Amino acid sequence: MAKTIPSWRARQGHRGYQVLLVLLGALILAALAWGAMEFYGETIDQRAVQQGTIEN
Template sequence: MTEKLTPREARQGERGMPVLKILIVALVLAMIAWAVSGMFGEATDPENPVGETTTEQDATGETGPTQAPTVQ
């Protein structure tokens, strides 16, 4: 024969602090992952990306903006 359960006993999970703890831990882990990926992105960022204007000296010794070489 089946056992009668109260509504509280039949629930799969409890409300309140356990759920809040899981949400806070997940948020903290997401912020840590974001910070790590940001530091990694800054560390691997090239100094002169392709297409960015750079300043170089020409044969006369004057400096001026030049366009970075592009592949065609």
Template sequence: MTKTVPENKARQAHWGWHALRILIAGLLLVFIAWGVADIYGVMIKQPATEQQHVPQPPGTEQAPAPSGQSQ
């Protein structure tokens, strides 16, 4: 004989602590992966952006030529 179950009580499981823990663990793993990718992106970008700047002593700077005059 088949048992009749009302529609509002026909669920397989409850959304309880177990599902909440799984969702939080997944979110933490996403943040960890995001952090690792960010750190890796900064590490591979640094050598290309590092430029050695040699400061010139004061007074050795060249002034631009005035416009309209040829040299």
């Protein structure tokens, strides 16, 4: 006879505190990477203007 398992016990894992921490950590790292690229892009842009390499 087949064993009946309730759906709440058949799940692979629970969505809980650890998953939230991983998602928040990834979001913070993505924001830091974005900020670093914004800073780098502004630095390149300012350097190009100071050297007079941008033509209108």
